[in-house]
Amino acid sequence: MKKLILSTALLASGSLMFSAVSQADDLNYISGGFSDFYDSDFYVEGSTAIAPNWVGEVQLTDMGDYSLRAGAKYFLDMGADQQFNTFLKGGVSHYDFVNSSDTSPYAGIGAMTKLSQQTTAIVDAGYDWGLDGFASVGARLRYAFTERFSADAGFRGNFNSIDNEVHLGVTYHF
Numbered sequence: 001m002k003k004l005i006l007s008t009a010l011l012a013s014g015s016l017m018f019s020a021v022s023q024a025d026d027l028n029y030i031s032g033g034f035s036d037f038y039d040s041d042f043y044v045e046g047s048t049a050i051a052p053n054w055v056g057e058v059q060l061t062d063m064g065d066y067s068l069r070a071g072a073k074y075f076l077d078m079g080a081d082q083q084f085n086t087f088l089k090g091g092v093s094h095y096d097f098v099n100s101s102d103t104s105p106y107a108g109i110g111a112m113t114k115l116s117q118q119t120t121a122i123v124d125a126g127y128d129w130g131l132d133g134f135a136s137v138g139a140r141l142r143y144a145f146t147e148r149f150s151a152d153a154g155f156r157g158n159f160n161s162i163d164n165e166v167h168l169g170v171t172y173h174f
Helices: 002-018
Strands: 029-036 042-051 054-061 066-075 085-096 101-114 119-128 134-144 149-158 165-173
Touching: 054 085, 066 101, 085 119, 134 165
Parallel strands: none
Antiparallel strands: 029 042, 029 165, 042 054, 054 066, 066 085, 085 101, 101 119, 119 134, 134 149, 149 165
């Protein structure tokens, strides 16, 4: 399983080197769909630019009773002349179960880029201090059908006995 996760991360990050420029409107969206993470069925997330180089983000998943993540990304090299945009991310995660809950910080680093006119790739790695602490590596592809609507597919490999995640959904860009 670790070889699959590492291979996915390396392929996704390698493809960043051959891509076009990312656009700022990729950061203002609301997305939702199917999520396979423990007993989850759906997720809803959103992101919006809140200041130059800063993007706020929120994600709700029906894992356990629910899980909620709220935080921000700081883009280190955002701009039209960049081949890909790297970011630092951080925030607070909350996992709620019938008999317990856990709230903790999370942090990470990642990059996003356009692979083609329609396809955006997002890769990241991070650490969440919740659920006794776990590291993760994720890759997501977003394919635009129109300027406003796109489909998302993503995989996140989690470590320290935490289930891996699969997301399939649709995104509306505003």
